[in-house]
Amino acid sequence: MSRRPPARKPRGPSRSLPRTLELDIRSLGGRGDGIGRHQDEAVFVPGALPGERVAVQVDSRRGDGLAAALLQVLTPSPDRQTPPCPHFGRCGGCALQHLAPEAYQTWKRGLLVEAMGRAGFEADLVAPLVAIAPGSRRRATFAFAKRRKLLHLGFNGRASHTLVDLDSCLLLAPPLLALLPALRALLEAVIEDGTEGDVAVTLTETGLDLLVEAEARLDLFDRERLAAFAEQQDLARLSWRRPGTGLTEPLARRRPPIVRFAGVGVELPPAAFLQPSAEGERALSALVFDAVGGAAPVADLFAGCGSFSFPLAQKAPVHAVEGDGAALAALKAAAGHAGVRVSAEQRDLARQPLLTEELARYRAVVFDPPRAGAAAQAEQLARSTVPLVVAVSCNPATLARDARLLAQGGYRLRRATPVDQFPWSAHLEAVAVFTR
Numbered sequence: 001m002s003r004r005p006p007a008r009k010p011r012g013p014s015r016s017l018p019r020t021l022e023l024d025i026r027s028l029g030g031r032g033d034g035i036g037r038h039q040d041e042a043v044f045v046p047g048a049l050p051g052e053r054v055a056v057q058v059d060s061r062r063g064d065g066l067a068a069a070l071l072q073v074l075t076p077s078p079d080r081q082t083p084p085c086p087h088f089g090r091c092g093g094c095a096l097q098h099l100a101p102e103a104y105q106t107w108k109r110g111l112l113v114e115a116m117g118r119a120g121f122e123a124d125l126v127a128p129l130v131a132i133a134p135g136s137r138r139r140a141t142f143a144f145a146k147r148r149k150l151l152h153l154g155f156n157g158r159a160s161h162t163l164v165d166l167d168s169c170l171l172l173a174p175p176l177l178a179l180l181p182a183l184r185a186l187l188e189a190v191i192e193d194g195t196e197g198d199v200a201v202t203l204t205e206t207g208l209d210l211l212v213e214a215e216a217r218l219d220l221f222d223r224e225r226l227a228a229f230a231e232q233q234d235l236a237r238l239s240w241r242r243p244g245t246g247l248t249e250p251l252a253r254r255r256p257p258i259v260r261f262a263g264v265g266v267e268l269p270p271a272a273f274l275q276p277s278a279e280g281e282r283a284l285s286a287l288v289f290d291a292v293g294g295a296a297p298v299a300d301l302f303a304g305c306g307s308f309s310f311p312l313a314q315k316a317p318v319h320a321v322e323g324d325g326a327a328l329a330a331l332k333a334a335a336g337h338a339g340v341r342v343s344a345e346q347r348d349l350a351r352q353p354l355l356t357e358e359l360a361r362y363r364a365v366v367f368d369p370p371r372a373g374a375a376a377q378a379e380q381l382a383r384s385t386v387p388l389v390v391a392v393s394c395n396p397a398t399l400a401r402d403a404r405l406l407a408q409g410g411y412r413l414r415r416a417t418p419v420d421q422f423p424w425s426a427h428l429e430a431v432a433v434f435t436r
């Protein structure tokens, strides 16, 4: 491999990048990249592992370091394994298939340990990792694009918007994977050349639910073709949304798409939030259920369609609060049909968190916000008298920030359990339990 002479120590923002380097990789970063050092700068290398000596090509600056492509592993780590998927490296779905399972799980738990550590919490409060098996993803959004009359359908490439055409994927539940060839043929027929879009596919208990989001002039012939596809594939529902309109047009609704939480059937609105695997949902829900114990009444904040509200309602009255009108309507209708003790309120919890006075009546509060976390709500909780708070999170950094707010208000972290619902990726979920 040809190498250039080592670059001079760069100075100032216009400093030129070194092109090729040999590096020792010292750690794995939060996105799963190997991290080495060149002079005084961190170098991020996707595909490299701690303990390895590697040759890299520096591409660009990234934050306060350099981004580099792996050219060659000169001394491999004993934890290196052959990635099980042929798309690994190009596809953006996975970052760490080249790391052996035990080392991978240690790294993954470490993401929570590190984030919580930075906020002042001890590592021994972080429980062992709960690992969800690959092949169980019941919900995925595929990107597609039609170029030169060919339809490409799959996941976006790693750190890019190139599209990796998928014929296999180890993450997906088999019915999602089985749909792809027919879906590709359908979209090729109804989408115009040069059009891009995405399709959200959800496996419900009554069949697949699809929402296509793309520009298209669907004439009568296209609509018939789409309805026939729904019939042939035995879909529960097929809907279409034009980007930026927010309007969803149902094209075929053969059965209501139903998911069940603690036996309560909820009709999912198109593209409503649903935990990506049934196994992951059960693991999170069991941790929440056990943590809440016999406390009553309970508030379930950022409740979605009720994945925690309905199990909790088996033992306590639950007040479910959610910002999305369609999700909340689905939850409310399901609670009404089932006759369970769940009340529902639509509210933007970032702008209008439940106030300290409103929180006073609950013996336990569960919150499960999006990646941005729940800072406004955590601030109100910190001033409240609620004895038990359970935080569910898909982002260790914002969980740690919210946990710190609670701790400053006098809460004590009892346990934080990492749940790996996105195997081989850098995403991690967690359930943290606080008492006062």
Ligand SMILES: C[S@@+](CC[C@H](N)C(=O)[O-])C[C@H]1O[C@@H](n2cnc3c(N)ncnc32)[C@H](O)[C@@H]1O
Residues within 6 Å of the ligand: 273, 274, 275, 302, 303, 304, 305, 306, 307, 308, 321, 322, 323, 324, 327, 347, 348, 349, 350, 351, 368, 369, 370, 394
């Ligand atoms: C991670 S999901 C959790 C949903 C549910 N707990 C579950 O497990 O299925 C986060 C939920 O928060 C809702 N959400 C996002 N921003 C919100 C806000 N500002 N106020 C209230 N709800 C919000 C989303 O619509 C979504 O349903």
